[in-house]
Amino acid sequence: MNYRPYNFWDRSNNDKEEDKQDNGEQSVILYVEDNPGNRILIQRILNAEGYSVIFAENAYQALTIAETETFNLILMDINLPDIDGYTLTARLRNYPRLQNVPIIALTANVMKGDRERSLEAGCDGYIQKPVDVDALPQQIEYYLQR
Numbered sequence: 132m133n134y135r136p137y138n139f140w141d142r143s144n145n146d147k148e149e150d151k152q153d154n155g156e157q158s159v160i161l162y163v164e165d166n167p168g169n170r171i172l173i174q175r176i177l178n179a180e181g182y183s184v185i186f187a188e189n190a191y192q193a194l195t196i197a198e199t200e201t202f203n204l205i206l207m208d209i210n211l212p213d214i215d216g217y218t219l220t221a222r223l224r225n226y227p228r229l230q231n232v233p234i235i236a237l238t239a240n241v242m243k244g245d246r247e248r249s250l251e252a253g254c255d256g257y258i259q260k261p262v263d264v265d266a267l268p269q270q271i272e273y274y275l276q277r
């Protein structure tokens with residue numbers, strides 16, 4: 132995979148979108164998030180970038196979806212109403228079909244050690260809330276290409 136720096140200054144030249152259309156693929160992102168406002172915001176950003184989004188509102192739904200749906204990346208909220216995103220990530224990592232799917236922690240937790248904890252749980256990366264809406268597409272693209 133060739134490294135191509137993202138051009139922050141010229142969004143009119145959206146070559147990523149052309150690439151997705153060229154090979155006929157639309158990446159699907161599973162977004163685990165209990166907050167409806169965050170779901171709407173992130174969906175709007177990702178749809179605009181050509182991604183398809185499926186939601187889980189809690190860990191139970193995420194585990195069910197993980198057994199039935201196909202997706203390319205998981206965005207994982209850490210504070211969930213049933214079990215936390217670290218525990219959920221560790222469980223999802225046990226699914227053989229998910230072992231190569233990037234899981235990105237998405238959390239407002241800023242305490243020291245959160246990054247290490249998410250990596251220990253099996254996350255591939257960490258995006259801090261509030262989400263930088265201009266940077267998110269580039270962050271997603273980065274993890275999809277690894």
Ligand code: MN
Binds near residue numbers: 164209
């Ligand atoms: Mn939450």
